[in-house]
Amino acid sequence: MDNAIPSPVAWLAQTKFEPPRLRADILARIRLLTALHAAVSVHSLTLISAPAGYGKTTLLAALVKDEDGSVCPERSEGQAPHPSSFAWLSLDAQDNDPTRFLTALIASLQKLDPQFGATTQALLTSLPNPAAEARRVIGVLINDVLETLPEPFVLVLDDLQLIDAPAVYAALDYLLERLPPQMRLIVGTRHDPPLVLARLRARGQLAELRAPDLRFTDAESTLFLNEKLRLGLSSDNLTALQTRTEGWPAGLRLLAASLDRIPSGAERSAFIHRFAQSDRYVFDFLANEVLNHQEPELRAFLLKTSILAELTPDLCSAVSGRNDAWAVLDDLYRRNLFLVQVGPGADTFRYHHLFAEFLQQRLNQELPGLAKELHRRAASAETTPVRAINHYLAAEMWEQAVTAIEPVIGEMLQRNLVDTVQSWILAVPESVRDAHPALIWCLGNCAFSKGDYQRAQALLEKALHDVEASGRIESESETLASMAINAYLQGNFEHSGELIRRTLARPVSRPSLMQLLMVRTYLGILQGNRMQAAADLEAALAITEVSDDAQTWLIMAFFVKPNLATLPRGLENIERFCRLAARHAPEPSSLMQLALADPMCFIHMWRGRLAEAIQTGESMLALKEELGGGYFYLGAIAAAFAGTAHAARGEYDSADRFFEIMRAQVEETGPTRAARPSALFLIGRARWLQGRFEQARQIYAQMCAADPTLKAESPEAPVLRELMRALVEMIDHHYADAERALRKAVSLERNAPSATLFGSARVWLAYLYWQCSRPQDALAELAPVIGECERNGTPGVILKEGAGMAPLLRLAVEHGVHAPFASSLLDLLGASQELKSVRIPDTGETLTPREVEVLKLIAAGASNHDIASQLVISEHTVKVHVTNILAKLRVSSRTQAAARARELRLG
16 A cells, blocks of 8 residues: 655644744833724734844734733724734745745644635645745635634734745735735735735735834833833933834844943943943844853853744754753843744743844854864754754765755655755755665756756656666666656656656556556557557556555646547546545545546546536536636536537537637646647537638638647647538538548548547538438448447547437438437437428418528528528528518518528527
8 A cells, every 4th residue: 555645744844934022121111002903903914024033023922812802902993803813934045945835834823713624725735836826826725714714813924024935925915915814814924025016005905014113112121121010210311222223123132131230320320321322233232242141051042043044942952062952041041142032832842033043153153163063963863854954064075965965855845845855955965865766866857847848858768777786676667657748748758757667667656656557557558559558457456446546647647638538448537536536625625526527527528418517517627727727738628518519508618618618728828728729629620510600711721830839739629620621611512522532531430439529520521411411321431430439339439529429320220220229319419300390470481491491500690601501502592592481471671581580490
């Protein structure tokens, strides 16, 4: 069995999702909390933007602690109630990986409800390049919020200044543009983020707190220093400090630490006077005062532990070499030396960011080179994998870093943490990377995930050369497998086949084997090796069916397309897979459901279940919207066959809606453009059936135009081009040319059976013979096709050709050629009733069946030329019929005739 991958949240420190604990001596800043409560009640975004040390994080933590509004209960009239819950996310530089950021965002909201975000996380994991589709992920996250988190809540993002990834800000802009009504966002940052602040400000959706708002007022400084800390400073001293610090909270906190060690009032006044006269930056002056007055051992502890993102007793002991780390941390916290308690426990801290930066600068100045050794110690003691790897990289312990990276590469790529793992590998010197083929293989897969197939090919070829030299067979097979899939997607089919052959001669993992077998299945279809392709499909399905890994089933679902139905037992295998795969899609809005929509819509159409095919197409569109749109590689097939089902029922407006969606999708990117001729044929046939002949001609011209983006066209393209040519020739009554085109299509079809999924040359040849009053020839072509459809239970083979097949099917019924089955097809097409004569009230006249046909076409707006083409009669004959119809209806124009047709319920 395949092992399920652990939750991606396991890669994230859980302290990211908890606000820091507030010290007992924190000043309750009621004016700011009141302003925040008011802002959150009415604004989508509240921005707290100020330089370091202004108390942004402390204020936000105080707001979360005051979630019930007990500190600031007052609200103005009409103001919304205080949000009942908060989600917290402390950001760090590694969250610049969009996948990691989005994963952390989901995890923070799961603190409100553990059931939140299953659909969003599944989507995030499945996307080939999440950074390019972050907005789509946010769209699904919004839907998850609406469904799972109905009560008002606030999401707090702290330290947003550490993020510079454009994809993250694009995602946040999208979130703010479509923010659910029960959700508010608060951001703490040292500078304004590149969000659409001007737009939000103009709409009244933005509240802002800045440095002037966050400064301590004279009263707050007095309250903090004299009442909270009981320093007993005179009014003159308080005025001097307020003037020098300008109410900067970090400065006042450091001042308190310095003054606390000075016992007498006179000495404190002298210190304040010296401080007030200094030209040095306030923080540098005060931080030096604090640091330089510590005992040497404690000073060393502060400097050494400054490299740690979080301070725990074990990590601090490993880095500092002290066995009493817990006691030291507790003492530092009690003495308020810029230590912040984080997480739900009592033994995890961090330095205030400003103080940590200061300590790291002093460490590098006083003890150059020691930081590497400290990172080495930290790496050995760190229990969070991501932080351990970062410590190894900072220590320039390249081999140890590689040793830590290599085991997690596969999991990281499956979790789509592409940017994170790529940044790790690129941090390793090239000479070291070159000695580790797994790293080069990983970079190749990162390029593949981002759609850069040429770069992926170059990197994978280099990795293969290196692993061949090392003799590591397992690595060699996985590298070959990646190269084979990459070559197939680039259209290098011969090279892909050779790579698959080489790979399968070696041991290979079961997930990779499944993918290789499916690629070889499609290569077999392209090359006409149908028996081998059928065997490969069966083998790939067997691997999938014994797996309990949802990701394996999802990947297989991406591979299951209608082309497989042309193989022996292909349709039955598609049906079996869809039944079993549905068990791995418990969520109705899962990506698996979307992936299954393509084969399921085709199955319904092929089995003659037109209504179900249409419903599956509609469900696909709704699910795509729910999942944020996109997915150029999913849904086009469902749109094609839902549109075909509509066209078969004569519902052309509805068919056009699906066909336009299909067309836009197949023209979106390179990998789908090979399907363009098939899409164009479906549209062209529908236009022809509607009598929109000029548009049908234009479609044929587009099918004939070369596509410079393709290395080779699909096997079905020449067949469908000849089919469309035949339809165009019929418009102009060039029946001999149409017959030649159709016979050529029949011949080409033998080597391209997938063309019959879109149009059947033999069926259209039978139609042509019927048009030319050659009923026996028509039946000779139709009988084998209709017989095979009846045996296989695939009425869709004929139904897909549309209502124009009705005369052929009536001919089959009349001559006893699979008559019951042909009659059932007429029922499905809604054409089971033969046209009858129609009596015209109050005139004594009767319209013949042929005149009824002509009148229906007049009511539809068809010209004489169009009517002649569709009924296969001369324009002179049409004119005779029109003259007779006008006389019988006692009208003088086609417009009046159309109106009378509607009265007679004929138009």
